[in-house]
Structure formats: structure tokens, C-alpha cells
Amino acid sequence: MGSGIAHIAARAGHPVFLYDSRSGAAADAVASQRASFATLAQKGKLDADTAHAASAALQAVDTLDDLAGAGLVIEAIIEDLTVKQELFRRLEAVTAPDCILASNTSSLSITAIASALDAPQRLAGLHFFNPAPLMALVEVVSGLATAPAVVDTLMATAQGWGKTPVRTGSTPGFIVNRVARPYYAEALRLLDEQVSDTATLDALYRDAGGFRMGPFELMDLIGHDVNFAVTSSVWRAFFHDPRFTPSLIQQELVAAGFLGRKSGRGFYDHRGGERPDVQVAPHCPAPDGIVLHGDHPATAALTARLQAHGVACQHQPADDDRLATVGSAVLYPTDGRSAAQRAASSGITDTAVLDLALDYQQASRLAMACAPHCTPAARHALTGLLQAAGIAVSWLVDSPALAVMRTVAMLANEAGDAVHHGVCSAAAADTAMRLGANYPCGPLAWADRIGVATVVQVLDHLAAYYGEDRYRLSPYLRSCLLSGRPCHA
Structure with missing residues (x-):
């Protein structure tokens, strides 16, 4: 990680000194990054003059005293609070009072690290993501004692290095983790x-x-x-x-x-073994008498997809939020209740629920679960409807909020709680998760797309089903619902 950060700074035109307590490690890192710059230039991804200048900017040093003239020192060592505190005490003694000290820690408290210093206001977090040269996000972390000017300088520095920085407080996991x-x-x-x-x-x-x-x-x-x-x-x-x-x-x-x-082994066998098969519902013929209901995004997508495949369907109003009916079978979008709960509430035995999709028009697979007493004929009819629209169907054991919906709702809840407690802004939370975790959409923007009322309903139903504080609703989402303001604004 330290080598990758050095790559970024040198490429931006800064002279960079690398130090490592292990003999020869810094020199090896310099050689590796110079080779990387040369390769980028050969492939036409970096101007030759820029590559040469960046290579020349890198220098390995043998002692911490060689860092005395630095304006910014970034630490990227093991995640051990005591070890980091000792290193920063030594750096504080070596560097000038106006030198900024930054830790690349991903999990330790910046406040705790800085507490070992005589001038804790000099220290902040500068958390890069691996691989540092490629990942756009940088979390700039303020401890309780961190000077605002230090954070402002680090934000500007990260931007100057071509990164997208976000501000966050020094709380466990910062934003992304x-x-x-x-x-x-x-x-x-x-x-x-x-x-x-x-x-x-x-x-x-x-x-x-x-x-x-x-x-x-x-x-x-x-x-x-x-x-x-x-x-x-x-x-x-x-x-x-x-x-x-x-x-x-x-x-x-x-x-x-x-x-x-x-x-070589985890959830999957990585030693050359075959991946387990994805469970897909057997082929079911397209049913007759498909009726679609309402204005849910899934309804619009199913209509267009069925029409594209030449499958006839009708549209009729409904007294509830159902998506589709085929004879006695009814398909609902998940609202956080299990199919069994929905069937008990509606009195409709042949009930199934459909999971969330980022884009129902583009989704190639969807999850569906049926109530316990749903007949095989009803299950097959609803499966055939989805398959006729070009969607692979995976049957799940009936569970509240299924898979994608429960996860997205919980991601939005956690992001909202971070905003509620002043860890970061809503925009920073969404940016961090898109760039730091490669999510297809920021969790709070995603909640707005789904509808905050739906997300709140899903979380409330999960909390009621499990009876656990795990699913308690963030006051931020509740406030957005009551005020009518968007979550991601």
C-alpha cells in the first residue's frame, strides 16, 4: 500500500522519499514503481516525460531522520495502535512543526493514534483503497484534535493527485468499512x-x-x-x-x-475445482391469462419484456400492491414480509414475492419465494411468466425481504445512521460506497430510487419478524420519510 501511495504522489510531481524498517524494502519498492512507470509509458498510458520525472522523484532512504524536510508524511504500516503511536512520536520529533502527519489506517481511531503526540492537531487519516493507484476514493479522517486546516490541505492534496476525497469522522470503520x-x-x-x-x-x-x-x-x-x-x-x-x-x-x-x-479454499474451492452450479428454476411454459397491475418499476419492465418476446398480457387495477396475477396465483414485490406473512394477511394461498432488482428492465435473474401452501401449479405459472420475459428465476426458501432488498435496505440504513451521527454527509456516504466498494449505486440514492417509504417498511417488517435490534430503523431514514426530503441530498 505504501508503495502504491508513493506511485500516486510521484506521478503528481512531488519528490517522494520511501522508508521501511525492513532493510532493502524501500529500495525494492522504488525499483518496482519505476518499472511500473516504464510499463505505463510503453503502453501509451503515461507520457514518457511524465514517467521519467515520476521515476526520478522516487528515492529510498535509510533512516527516519532523512524525512526531516517533508511537508507530508504518510504512514502505511501494520494495524497496531501501539506501533503506530510509537512511529508518529518519532516522526513528530524529526519533522518540522508544520509537517502534516497522516495515517493510512483502515480501522484504528485517528483520535487514539494522535493522542500520543505533543501536537495531535497535526495528524489526520488519509485512507487509500487497494490498489491505491487505481482506486479513486480517499477517506480523509478527522480525529477530535485534528486541525481543520490539516483536513482542508489533505482534501486539496488528494484532489490534486487525481483522487476523489471524502471527509469522515474518526469512528469505527470510517465510511466504507x-x-x-x-x-x-x-x-x-x-x-x-x-x-x-x-x-x-x-x-x-x-x-x-x-x-x-x-x-x-x-x-x-x-x-x-x-x-x-x-x-x-x-x-x-x-x-x-x-x-x-x-x-x-x-x-x-x-x-x-x-x-x-x-x-485455496473458502466458500469456494480455488484449487482448480469447478464452481457449484447456480440454482435455476426448471423451465415452465408461459401461462395464459397474464394480468399485470400498478405502476411499480417491475410492472413496467415486465410489460416491455413480455411484449418484446411476443407474450400477451393485460393490465388491470388492483386493490393492493400486486405486480401480476395468473389465475389464482398472485405475485407481489417484497415489502419485507415473507410470502407466508403476505398470504396470511391477504388470505390468498397462491402467493409469491419477488426480490428487488437494480433495473428490472436489464436484470437477467430474479429471486422469487412462495408461501408454504402455494400450489405447484401456481409456482410454475408465476415462474413461467418471469421466464417468458427472459428472466432466469431462482427459487429461495421463503424469507423476509429475500436477498437483494434486505441487503440494500440495510446498506441504506447504515449509511443513513452514519449521516445521522455526523460521521459524513449523505453525498460522501454515497460517493464512498460507489468508489470505495464499487457499488452500482450509492445506498442513499438507491433508497430514493426504491422509495424511502418502501425502505422504511422493509426495515420495520424485518425488525418485527426477527425481534432484533439489528434491524432498528435509523432516525435519518425516518426523518427523511416524515419530512419528504430525499435521502441522498
Whole structure:
């Protein structure tokens, strides 16, 4: 990470000194980055003069004393508070009083790190994402003692380096590592409750939710030791708040040494074995008598997709929020209740619920769940309707809010809570999750697209179903609903 940050600064025209306590490591990093600049120039991705200047700007040094003239020192060492504090004490003694000290920590408190200094106002967080030269986001983190001018300078510096900085307070996980927890936690709960398997859930998050990677394959990529440690750290830092409770499933993987790609095995076998099949409903013929209802985005998309495939359908009003009927079978969009709850409420035995999609017009796969007493004929009719629209259907065990909806609602809830507690602005939360976690949409903007009333309803239904504080509604979302203002503004 330190080498990547040096790459960014040198490419922006700054003289950069690299120091590492391990002999030869800094020199190796300089050589590696010079080779990287040369490769970029050869491929035409970097002007030759710029590549030469950036290479010349890099220099390895042997002692911390060699950093005495620096205007900014960025630390990127192990995530150990005591070790970081000791390093910054030494840097404070070596550098000029107006030198800014910055930590690339992803999880430790900037306030705690700075507390070891005589001038804690000099220190802030400058959290890059890996790989630093490619990832656009930088979290600029203020501790309690951090001088506003220091934060302003770091924001301007990051922008000058071609990055997109966001301001955040020094709270556990900052923005990205905090707001992202539900992406893993809700998927792990679905797996624990045997709602579906990892391959099918990953496919739904990608094909319906628009995420670049499903949560299980992403955890395998990150490493379960790292992901579990971050979740556990955030959970402890928030005094065991149930929103961040670690997963027993992931704990078992770590205990077994099944850490993901780096160990060859995690949720998936990465040793050359075949990936498990994604569960897809069997082919069902397009039913007769399809009736679509309302103005839900799924209704409009199904209408267009059915017409494109030459399948006839009608439109009729309805007294409830149903999407479609085929004979006695009724398809509802998920509102956070299970299909069983909806059937009990409506008295309609042949009830099914449909999961959220980022874009119903483009989604290639959707999840559906049926009430316990839904007849096979009704299940097949509704499945045939979706398949006739060119949508692969994955049947899930009936569960409240299904997969994509419950996860997006929880992501929006966590982002809203960060805004509510002054950690960041709504715009910063959305920017951070798009650029730092590669989400297809900022969680708060996504809540506005779904409708904040729907998101609130989903969360309230989840809370009622489970009876857990994990699903408590953020006052921010409640306030947005009551005031009528958008979440992401």
C-alpha cells in the first residue's frame, strides 16, 4: 500500500522519499514503481516525460531522520495502535512543526493514534483503497484534535493527485468499512438460515442487484481472516451492537484455515475445482391469462419484456400492491414480509414475492419465494411468466425481504445512521460506497430510487419478524420519510 501511495504522489510531481524498517524494502519498492512507470509509458498510458520525472522523484532512504524536510508524511504500516503511536512520536520529533502527519489506517481511531503526540492537531487519516493507484476514493479522517486546516490541505492534496476525497469522522470503520458490513452480514444470515446456497446468492447479487461481485466471492477475495477481523473490530468498537455481529460461519472458516483464494479454499474451492452450479428454476411454459397491475418499476419492465418476446398480457387495477396475477396465483414485490406473512394477511394461498432488482428492465435473474401452501401449479405459472420475459428465476426458501432488498435496505440504513451521527454527509456516504466498494449505486440514492417509504417498511417488517435490534430503523431514514426530503441530498 505504501508503495502504491508513493506511485500516486510521484506521478503528481512531488519528490517522494520511501522508508521501511525492513532493510532493502524501500529500495525494492522504488525499483518496482519505476518499472511500473516504464510499463505505463510503453503502453501509451503515461507520457514518457511524465514517467521519467515520476521515476526520478522516487528515492529510498535509510533512516527516519532523512524525512526531516517533508511537508507530508504518510504512514502505511501494520494495524497496531501501539506501533503506530510509537512511529508518529518519532516522526513528530524529526519533522518540522508544520509537517502534516497522516495515517493510512483502515480501522484504528485517528483520535487514539494522535493522542500520543505533543501536537495531535497535526495528524489526520488519509485512507487509500487497494490498489491505491487505481482506486479513486480517499477517506480523509478527522480525529477530535485534528486541525481543520490539516483536513482542508489533505482534501486539496488528494484532489490534486487525481483522487476523489471524502471527509469522515474518526469512528469505527470510517465510511466504507462501516457501511459495507450489511453486504456481508445479510448474505451470511441468509446462508445460515439455509435460504439458498452461496453460488445462487452471489448470482442474484450480481445479476439482479448489479454488484460487481457477490458477497461470498468477495469475502473469498478479501480473505476471511481480514474480513472477519474487520467485522469483529467494528462490532467491538460499537460495544457489541447487533448490527455488526460477526458470523459463526465465517468464524469457522477462519478456524479451519479456509481463508479464500489465498489459501485455496473458502466458500469456494480455488484449487482448480469447478464452481457449484447456480440454482435455476426448471423451465415452465408461459401461462395464459397474464394480468399485470400498478405502476411499480417491475410492472413496467415486465410489460416491455413480455411484449418484446411476443407474450400477451393485460393490465388491470388492483386493490393492493400486486405486480401480476395468473389465475389464482398472485405475485407481489417484497415489502419485507415473507410470502407466508403476505398470504396470511391477504388470505390468498397462491402467493409469491419477488426480490428487488437494480433495473428490472436489464436484470437477467430474479429471486422469487412462495408461501408454504402455494400450489405447484401456481409456482410454475408465476415462474413461467418471469421466464417468458427472459428472466432466469431462482427459487429461495421463503424469507423476509429475500436477498437483494434486505441487503440494500440495510446498506441504506447504515449509511443513513452514519449521516445521522455526523460521521459524513449523505453525498460522501454515497460517493464512498460507489468508489470505495464499487457499488452500482450509492445506498442513499438507491433508497430514493426504491422509495424511502418502501425502505422504511422493509426495515420495520424485518425488525418485527426477527425481534432484533439489528434491524432498528435509523432516525435519518425516518426523518427523511416524515419530512419528504430525499435521502441522498
